[in-house]
Amino acid sequence: MAEKHTFDDKDLKEIEKLTAKYPDKQSAVLPVLWYAQDKFGHTDPAVQRLVSKTLGVPEAHIRGVVSFYTQFYEKPMGKNVLDVCTCLSCQVSGGYDMLHYIEEKLGIKAGQTTPDGEFSVQSVECLGACGYAPMLQVTNDKFVNHLTREKVDKLIEDLRTGKQPDFESNPMPQHEKGS
Amino acid sequence: MSKDWKSYQPLLVPAIRDLHEISVYEKNNGYQALKKILKNRKTWTPANVVNEVKTANIRGRGGAGFNAGLKWSFMPEPDGEPRYLACNGDESEPGTFKDRKIFEFNPHQFIEGAIIAAYAMQIDVIYVYIRGEYRPFVLKLQDAIDQAYEKGYLGEKILGSDFSVEMHTHMGAGAYICGEESSLMESLEGKRGYPRVKPPFPAQRGLWGRPTTINNIETLANVPLVMQHGADWYLGIGPKTHPGPVLYGISGHVNRPGVYEYQAGMDIMTLINEVAGGVRGGKKLKALIPGGSSTPPLRADMLEGVTMDSESLRDAGSMMGTAGMVVLDEDTDMVELIWRISYFYDHESCGQCTPCREGTGWLEKTLRKIKDGNGEMRDLDLLLAICYRMEGRTICALADAAAWPVRYSIDRFREEFEKKCKKTVYAVA
Ligand SMILES: Cc1cc2nc3c(=O)[nH]c(=O)nc-3n(C[C@H](O)[C@H](O)[C@H](O)COP(=O)(O)O)c2cc1C
Ligand code: SF4
Ligand code: FES
Numbered sequence: 001m002a003e004k005h006t007f008d009d010k011d012l013k014e015i016e017k018l019t020a021k022y023p024d025k026q027s028a029v030l031p032v033l034w035y036a037q038d039k040f041g042h043t044d045p046a047v048q049r050l051v052s053k054t055l056g057v058p059e060a061h062i063r064g065v066v067s068f069y070t071q072f073y074e075k076p077m078g079k080n081v082l083d084v085c086t087c088l089s090c091q092v093s094g095g096y097d098m099l100h101y102i103e104e105k106l107g108i109k110a111g112q113t114t115p116d117g118e119f120s121v122q123s124v125e126c127l128g129a130c131g132y133a134p135m136l137q138v139t140n141d142k143f144v145n146h147l148t149r150e151k152v153d154k155l156i157e158d159l160r161t162g163k164q165p166d167f168e169s170n171p172m173p174q175h176e177k178g179s
Numbered sequence: 180m181s182k183d184w185k186s187y188q189p190l191l192v193p194a195i196r197d198l199h200e201i202s203v204y205e206k207n208n209g210y211q212a213l214k215k216i217l218k219n220r221k222t223w224t225p226a227n228v229v230n231e232v233k234t235a236n237i238r239g240r241g242g243a244g245f246n247a248g249l250k251w252s253f254m255p256e257p258d259g260e261p262r263y264l265a266c267n268g269d270e271s272e273p274g275t276f277k278d279r280k281i282f283e284f285n286p287h288q289f290i291e292g293a294i295i296a297a298y299a300m301q302i303d304v305i306y307v308y309i310r311g312e313y314r315p316f317v318l319k320l321q322d323a324i325d326q327a328y329e330k331g332y333l334g335e336k337i338l339g340s341d342f343s344v345e346m347h348t349h350m351g352a353g354a355y356i357c358g359e360e361s362s363l364m365e366s367l368e369g370k371r372g373y374p375r376v377k378p379p380f381p382a383q384r385g386l387w388g389r390p391t392t393i394n395n396i397e398t399l400a401n402v403p404l405v406m407q408h409g410a411d412w413y414l415g416i417g418p419k420t421h422p423g424p425v426l427y428g429i430s431g432h433v434n435r436p437g438v439y440e441y442q443a444g445m446d447i448m449t450l451i452n453e454v455a456g457g458v459r460g461g462k463k464l465k466a467l468i469p470g471g472s473s474t475p476p477l478r479a480d481m482l483e484g485v486t487m488d489s490e491s492l493r494d495a496g497s498m499m500g501t502a503g504m505v506v507l508d509e510d511t512d513m514v515e516l517i518w519r520i521s522y523f524y525d526h527e528s529c530g531q532c533t534p535c536r537e538g539t540g541w542l543e544k545t546l547r548k549i550k551d552g553n554g555e556m557r558d559l560d561l562l563l564a565i566c567y568r569m570e571g572r573t574i575c576a577l578a579d580a581a582a583w584p585v586r587y588s589i590d591r592f593r594e595e596f597e598k599k600c601k602k603t604v605y606a607v608a
């Protein structure tokens with residue numbers, strides 16, 4: 001049976017570059033899993049097998065790593081994953097309100113994916129944007145800060161048409177004063 | 180100490196446009212400290228650099244406040260085999276969002292600091308471990324590293340000397356525990372992030388069994404300041420026991436949340452009321468979490484005259500931690516808040532040690548019961564008993580970090596907890 005997922009020559013070259021950073025191949029497991037997830041959208045058991053073969057690291061080890069780290073998707077997710085922070089600073093700044101609004105809007109609960117496969121929603125731990133709460137992260141990439149219902153509406157509309165959010169810079173207030 | 184804060188000029192993240200570009204950084208005295216060292220190798224032997232940094236007493240900004248130079252001095256003599264520096268940019272302690280400012284606005288000062296650290300400890304390879312959620316910032320740092328290679332500050336024979344060092348980024352993938360230094364090393368070795376039993380300490384046996392030092396990003400960004408201006412100058416900033424500039428991350432119920440840079444030892448009420456614009460909506464202040472979720476919350480009435488440095492905060496009954504200050508107004512439900520913190524630690528416990536794996540679960544479950552109105556008075560005693568069984572009995576400090584907020588909140592906000600518990604006494608039978 002042909003494998004569902006494969007790395008082509010270009011991939012293998014990139015992976016070689018990643019491995020070269022470390023004294024042994026096992027140490028490249030995280031970067032190679034990231035590389036695989038970027039390509040395939042997840043690191044399900046088939047992808048784990050591929051990474052295991054590519055690096056010559058036991059499959060059981062790869063599985064252990066994938067299941068330890070929350071950002072690796074053990075199964076396919078929605079095209080857009082909305083990670084809403086509900087931790088400490090976000091909790092006290094309306095993080096749960098935003099989560100519930102998104103859940104209602106998409107008709108799913110945290111941990112679920114919309115039937116059309118467009119969106120998954122998760123309630124997550126502190127993302128390091130506490131001063132810009134409430135906030136969420138889109139598919140392990142851009143942060144969307146200072147959430148309001150309007151901002152959520154706009155974001156979901158954009159994502160439906162394939163438009164990803166821009167990088168939001170949050171300058172230090174001291175810089176804004178031009179001091 | 181903080182009376183002259185208004186005239187303070189940022190040193191870690193100065194307000195200079197495009198400072199992340201290497202040419203701009205160079206124009207603003209960037210890489211001068213490194214050049215000075217490499218040009219005067221007789222004066223600035225590795226040991227002398229370690230001593231200077233030790234004298235400057237840079238307190239680690241990753242949470243524990245340990246003197247950076249002293250930590251460097253624990254590295255054994257080189258034996259010709261590889262030695263490593265791991266820079267900790269995991270930044271996952273709730274309430275903390277400061278190191279990303281360095282990645283975005285002044286990455287070269289951190290890179291320069293890491294190179295100087297590598298020189299001082301005769302290190303061959305530097306890894307920068309950054310939490311996976313910071314992917315946009317990893318890319319920014321990588322750009323800066325590429326520039327530094329191009330200009331000959333990294334790589335073989337730096338600036339024509341015989342000193343060489345490599346620098347690589349390594350992205351985590353969502354695990355708070357990987358900020359703990361030995362877990363970080365496991366993660367760098369491509370494994371699940373299970374903290375290691377100490378001893379051996381990283382300086383003896385770290386990455387791939389070799390001597391390793393772990394420092395926080397902000398800690399290393401302080402190093403060029405010390406090497407350029409001298410330890411005495413550095414000791415003149417803020418309290419001598421905890422000197423230097425600090426990135427204060429202020430979040431929660433304030434009018435102007437954000438990361439601010441001032442000298443260490445800033446007066447807490449000044450930070451809340453003047454720097455961050457006071458409590459939002461004209462509300463009264465209820466409490467402050469001074470340095471990330473694991474530092475015990477302080478009631479508003481405990482904050483009078485307390486300053487942001489290890490000693491003052493210790494005396495007040497808390498800790499400096501990461502200086503990630505979470506400001507809480509009078510409407511904050513402390514039980515909900517502490518439950519959510521417990522939920523975090525339960526989620527993030529790696530599960531190796533029974534007191535932590537089971538204890539964090541029990542704290543979460545019991546607090547959930549209380550917050551949902553199903554608690555009983557004796558549950559408060561149960562919580563304290565669980566804390567007691569967790570503290571100081573585990574491989575790493577996550578168990579303590581989980582227990583402290585619970586223990587101290589019950590102590591300091593007991594009425595609130597009691598109000599939520601059913602008015603029961605101990606069961607008769
Ligand atoms: C559970 C746990 C999580 C930690 N997370 C971080 C972190 O995200 N960033 C960090 O710099 N230090 C973190 N630390 C502290 C590190 O173990 C280590 O002390 C620190 O990186 C050393 O750097 P410093 O001496 O420059 O502060 C954590 C410690 C524990 C116990
Ligand atoms: S204290 Fe908790 S997080 Fe730390 S090693 Fe033990 S189980 Fe893991
Ligand atoms: S608490 Fe939400 S980003 Fe830190």
